[in-house]
Amino acid sequence: MSQHYPEDLKLLVADICAIGSQLHPGTEDDLESLLTWLNPNETNSNHQLRPPALRLKNTIKVFANQPFNSSFSNDGNFEGINGLEKELLILLRQYYIFQVRLNFFFRFDNITTFKDIQRLETYYEFPLKHVFLFQRNAEEWIVERNDLRHYLLNKNNKFKVQLRQRLRTLIMDDDFDLACDVILFLNEAQGALYSRDILLDLMLIKISHFCEKHMENIYGHHFLVMETFNSFILKYWSYFARLLGCPEDDHGLTTIIYNCFEKQFIKIRIKEVFDVFINEYPESKPTILEMKKVLHHTDDFKQLVMQFLSAFEAKILNPSVTTVDALLAYVKSIKSFLLLDPTGKYLNSVVLFVKAYFQERHELVVILLYAILDLQSEEIFQHINLPIDMKRLKILAEELRDPDFNIESKHRAGGHFEKGTESFFNESSSGKAGSDTQLLYQGVLEKFLTWTPEPTDSIPRPFNQSHRNLLDVLTNMFESKEFFVSEFLKLLRKKLLTLKYYKLNRNWSKCLKLMKEKLKNEGSRMPNHESNANEESANSNNMAVMLRDTKNSEDLCKRMHQITDLDPRIFPKFISFLYWDRKLDYKNDTTIDFKLTEVLSHELEKYRNVYKELQPGRTLQLCKDQGVVELELSTRDGYTQKYDVTLEQATAIQLFDGGESNERIFLSLGEVSIQMEIGEERAQRVLQFWIGKSVLYKNHQDLYGSCEGREQEVRAQHQSPHKTSSYSQDSLLSHEQDEQDTKEFSNKIWPFIEGMLRNLGSLKVEKIHALLKVTLPKDLGYDMITHNDLESYLSMFVDDEKLAVLSNKSYKLIN
Amino acid sequence: MKVTIKEVHSVFAWSWLISNHAKENGESKNDVDDEEDVCGICRASFNATCPGCTYPGDECPLVVGDCNHSFHVHCIYRWLDTTSSKGLCPMCRQPFQLKRGLAINDSHIKKFQDLHLRRTQGQAQEALAEGDEEALGRVADQQSHGNGIIDEQGDVIMEQGLVVR
Numbered sequence: 001m002s003q004h005y006p007e008d009l010k011l012l013v014a015d016i017c018a019i020g021s022q023l024h025p026g027t028e029d030d031l032e033s034l035l036t037w038l039n040p041n042e043t044n045s046n047h048q049l050r051p052p053a054l055r056l057k058n059t060i061k062v063f064a065n066q067p068f069n070s071s072f073s074n075d076g077n078f079e080g081i082n083g084l085e086k087e088l089l090i091l092l093r094q095y096y097i098f099q100v101r102l103n104f105f106f107r108f109d110n111i112t113t114f115k116d117i118q119r120l121e122t123y124y125e126f127p128l129k130h131v132f133l134f135q136r137n138a139e140e141w142i143v144e145r146n147d148l149r150h151y152l153l154n155k156n157n158k159f160k161v162q163l164r165q166r167l168r169t170l171i172m173d174d175d176f177d178l179a180c181d182v183i184l185f186l187n188e189a190q191g192a193l194y195s196r197d198i199l200l201d202l203m204l205i206k207i208s209h210f211c212e213k214h215m216e217n218i219y220g221h222h223f224l225v226m227e228t229f230n231s232f233i234l235k236y237w238s239y240f241a242r243l244l245g246c247p248e249d250d251h252g253l254t255t256i257i258y259n260c261f262e263k264q265f266i267k268i269r270i271k272e273v274f275d276v277f278i279n280e281y282p283e284s285k286p287t288i289l290e291m292k293k294v295l296h297h298t299d300d301f302k303q304l305v306m307q308f309l310s311a312f313e314a315k316i317l318n319p320s321v322t323t324v325d326a327l328l329a330y331v332k333s334i335k336s337f338l339l340l341d342p343t344g345k346y347l348n349s350v351v352l353f354v355k356a357y358f359q360e361r362h363e364l365v366v367i368l369l370y371a372i373l374d375l376q377s378e379e380i381f382q383h384i385n386l387p388i389d390m391k392r393l394k395i396l397a398e399e400l401r402d403p404d405f406n407i408e409s410k411h412r413a414g415g416h417f418e419k420g421t422e423s424f425f426n427e428s429s430s431g432k433a434g435s436d437t438q439l440l441y442q443g444v445l446e447k448f449l450t451w452t453p454e455p456t457d458s459i460p461r462p463f464n465q466s467h468r469n470l471l472d473v474l475t476n477m478f479e480s481k482e483f484f485v486s487e488f489l490k491l492l493r494k495k496l497l498t499l500k501y502y503k504l505n506r507n508w509s510k511c512l513k514l515m516k517e518k519l520k521n522e523g524s525r526m527p528n529h530e531s532n533a534n535e536e537s538a539n540s541n542n543m544a545v546m547l548r549d550t551k552n553s554e555d556l557c558k559r560m561h562q563i564t565d566l567d568p569r570i571f572p573k574f575i576s577f578l579y580w581d582r583k584l585d586y587k588n589d590t591t592i593d594f595k596l597t598e599v600l601s602h603e604l605e606k607y608r609n610v611y612k613e614l615q616p617g618r619t620l621q622l623c624k625d626q627g628v629v630e631l632e633l634s635t636r637d638g639y640t641q642k643y644d645v646t647l648e649q650a651t652a653i654q655l656f657d658g659g660e661s662n663e664r665i666f667l668s669l670g671e672v673s674i675q676m677e678i679g680e681e682r683a684q685r686v687l688q689f690w691i692g693k694s695v696l697y698k699n700h701q702d703l704y705g706s707c708e709g710r711e712q713e714v715r716a717q718h719q720s721p722h723k724t725s726s727y728s729q730d731s732l733l734s735h736e737q738d739e740q741d742t743k744e745f746s747n748k749i750w751p752f753i754e755g756m757l758r759n760l761g762s763l764k765v766e767k768i769h770a771l772l773k774v775t776l777p778k779d780l781g782y783d784m785i786t787h788n789d790l791e792s793y794l795s796m797f798v799d800d801e802k803l804a805v806l807s808n809k810s811y812k813l814i815n
Numbered sequence: 816m817k818v819t820i821k822e823v824h825s826v827f828a829w830s831w832l833i834s835n836h837a838k839e840n841g842e843s844k845n846d847v848d849d850e851e852d853v854c855g856i857c858r859a860s861f862n863a864t865c866p867g868c869t870y871p872g873d874e875c876p877l878v879v880g881d882c883n884h885s886f887h888v889h890c891i892y893r894w895l896d897t898t899s900s901k902g903l904c905p906m907c908r909q910p911f912q913l914k915r916g917l918a919i920n921d922s923h924i925k926k927f928q929d930l931h932l933r934r935t936q937g938q939a940q941e942a943l944a945e946g947d948e949e950a951l952g953r954v955a956d957q958q959s960h961g962n963g964i965i966d967e968q969g970d971v972i973m974e975q976g977l978v979v980r
């Protein structure tokens with residue numbers, strides 16, 4: 001074996017042997033076996049981690065340990081050791097270090113784990129427990145050992161990586177005792193890994209894990225950063241302080257750690273911003289307030305806004321979200337942003353981003369007005385043909401009424417009320433006892449109407465303190481206040497024209513008064529904006545006339561009902577058409593005019609004549625596209641149903657009136673078209689309305705007739721979507737042409753339905769219908785499609801095995 | 816199936832019946848066809864109000880002159896109340912008087928009589944002060960024309976021979 005040793009070592013061994021025989025002649029063999037026993041490279045014949053045998057023990061005593069033992073008895077003085085003994089010890093030490101190095105480098109590449117080096121060090125240190133080579137120079141061995149560690153860390157990358165990983169695992173697993181060993185090792189090695197750096201890194205990771213666990217999805221705490229920090233400190237700080245070798249009251253460090261918690265909090269909340277601001281609002285208010293305390297850097301804000309916008313775009317600004325829901329989400333966002341940043345600076349970028357999108361949704365203003373006016377279960381939506389989820393709308397209305405946002409009480413908002421309106425408000429509040437003194441819209445309209453639009457060419461200015469509220473932001477969605485007001489007027493017009501009798505409910509009438517008042521004031525107050533002022537005064541004027549017309553109609557109606565000849569079932573309204581955004585002359589307009597039934601025409605004509613007598617110089621024209629007819633259909637099987645319909649629809653169904661004999665009448669499309677003097681297309685649309693109500697159906701001879709007798713069948717079909725196909729196909733597909741059209745149309749809408757179901761899972765007919773209405777391109781003409789039509793299309797897709805019907809009657813994609 | 820109408824909440828648009836008589840006389844030019852429903856004074860629609868009013872109809876009614884020109888009553892009254900009007904219809908320059916026998920004019924007759932009287936008296940005073948015989952004569956003519964309106968008996972002979980420049 002010795003022949004493999006380098007020359008130096010050979011010389012060293014020779015020197016050892018020479019001194020050994022000089023000191024104790026005749027013990028050469030013993031000395032050699034000692035060297036072998038010590039030698040880590042003699043894996044088969046060395047100590048093998050077992051204590052020396054007796055003979056070897058004696059040899060050790062003689063060559064290595066004796067001088068110490070004797071000297072120890074001599075009050076710790078080493079003077080007694082003679083020169084040769086000393087020399088031998090030095091050589092033995094050199095020998096051992098030499099051999100250890102040799103062994104270490106031999107194994108170097110195989111040392112990959114902390115366990116490896118620990119085992120190796122134990123292996124190297126074992127003989128030293130029995131042979132006191134470094135008793136006098138303990139430092140020397142430690143320096144040697146640490147040099148090896150140092151070298152290992154710097155040169156064995158695999159080991160370094162492993163060690164790092166090991167430490168990470170230990171710290172993450174809260175195994176601080178073992179971690180302590182690693183740290184000690186690192187500290188002693190003084191190598192390329194600085195334990196403090198690693199520890200701080202690991203502590204950061206630990207903190208971030210800790211924060212994730214204790215902060216994510218927890219929104220109800222006001223001091224979550226402090227709470228989390230405290231529990232972390234309580235649980236871990238003593239360990240880290242020990243590992244870092246710093247005092248536990250190192251406030252500099254704990255402050256840094258606290259900042260880490262703030263950073264983590266910010267990071268987590270930015271990631272969760274959509275949930276925090278929308279899904280969890282208002283439960284998330286405490287955390288938003290905490291965010292407000294912690295967020296200072298523009299970069300953080302920017303990141304938050306970016307994150308929010310991208311989530312908002314993906315989750316809200318897509319066609320499958322209804323306008324009510326989108327608006328609700330937007331309202332919550334506004335509140336959240338204003339809570340976070342009362343200056344409104346960051347909200348502004350959200351507003352700008354969202355604005356364009358919302359402006360595309362034309363029903364937005366109506367929905368907003370509805371929510372503002374708090375028009376519950378009003379009938380107007382039937383007439384604007386919007387599928388609105390009333391429950392969601394109610395929630396939206398409530399969300400708008402949030403007292404935190406100052407839009408309910410104008411008194412709190414500051415005394416910028418005109419004297420005139422003040423008394424109006426007082427009146428209204430004294431009129432109703434109790435806390436419900438203020439209707440939402442009063443404050444809201446106040447805000448709306450004092451709102452001044454941003455100059456379009458300027459950069460968005462921060463929200464003025466006094467104007468900082470929800471409604472300002474909401475109005476910002478519209479191009480101008482005029483737009484809002486004119487939309488309000490449209491709504492009012494619709495409301496009045498479809499009003500039964502002449503009375504508006506309390507919400508409306510009070511709202512109107514206020515609106516009128518404000519418009520008047522605004523109009524006179526804005527000399528600089530002449531066009532605006534004109535428009536506003538025109539709006540105000542129109543409103544006044546519409547209301548006056550309604551009132552006058554009521555009076556006139558009372559007088560007319562005194563006249564015996566007039567049918568008291570008729571409640572006429574007489575409108576000053578110029579103020580109702582109407583044209584007088586529609587005689588040539590084939591989309592409006594049609595022939596009434598003789599009886600009704602006659603009765604209405606009588607009113608016309610009486611009016612001419614009562615109002616000399618004037619004449620009347622019936623607005624055939626306006627008004628409401630309440631009619632009752634009774635079938636032979638005693639089934640009675642009331643309907644509120646348009647004149648046109650009423651006229652159409654009257655053609656099927658079987659009279660007292662309750663006959664069943666069948667008419668072709670052509671006949672209906674001729675009798676009503678309208679085009680077939682229009683006739684079909686009207687008939688389709690009644691088919692949609694399951695009142696009419698089309699038989700195999702292409703004749704329309706009442707569904708009576710088919711009642712039960714039809715009603716059953718009506719209740720289970722997937723069975724309607726036979727009935728609806730009867731009405732829709734009997735014609736070959738129709739069939740082709742249907743096929744074509746179904747091909748057109750299929751991609752939309754498919755995409756929708758792919759994104760949203762299974763949906764019921766109502767939902768699909770509502771979504772298609774808002775998502776399909778206008779030119780597809782989906783607005784002509786009724787709920788029933790859609791059902792038949794869907795059942796076609798079911799027949800084609802594209803869709804499946806679930807037990808809850810919702811549809812889902814097959815595959 | 817039996818269809819029973821329960822109630823009809825119908826909507827009627829009212830409008831003034833404007834006499835087209837003046838136009839039939841060939842006075843209207845083709846290019847004013849679009850403006851046939853416009854008050855010649857304020858240029859607002861008859862079915863709207865004069866600039867001073869809010870509510871059309873009862874509160875801002877029309878009157879029809881003998882010349883078959885119609886105006887908002889407020890507009891023509893205000894016009895006739897100016898000296899520059901000389902009591903003439905602003906459209907046809909004929910002396911303006913309310914057409915008889917029309918229900919819409921009935922309630923305004925007294926007011927227009929008073930106005931006419933006031934104006935002619937004012938002119939007469941002026942002419943007297945200036946000693947302008949010719950002007951006085953003209954006033955006398957107008958006065959007699961005015962009497963033609965005032966005369967409840969309908970002394971229409973006065974209307975003949977009235978020349979106004």
Ligand SMILES: [Zn+2]
Binds near residue numbers: 855857859
């Ligand atoms: Zn006028």
Ligand SMILES: [Zn+2]
Binds near residue numbers: 864874875887889890
């Ligand atoms: Zn007027």
Ligand SMILES: [Zn+2]
Binds near residue numbers: 882883905906907
């Ligand atoms: Zn004239």
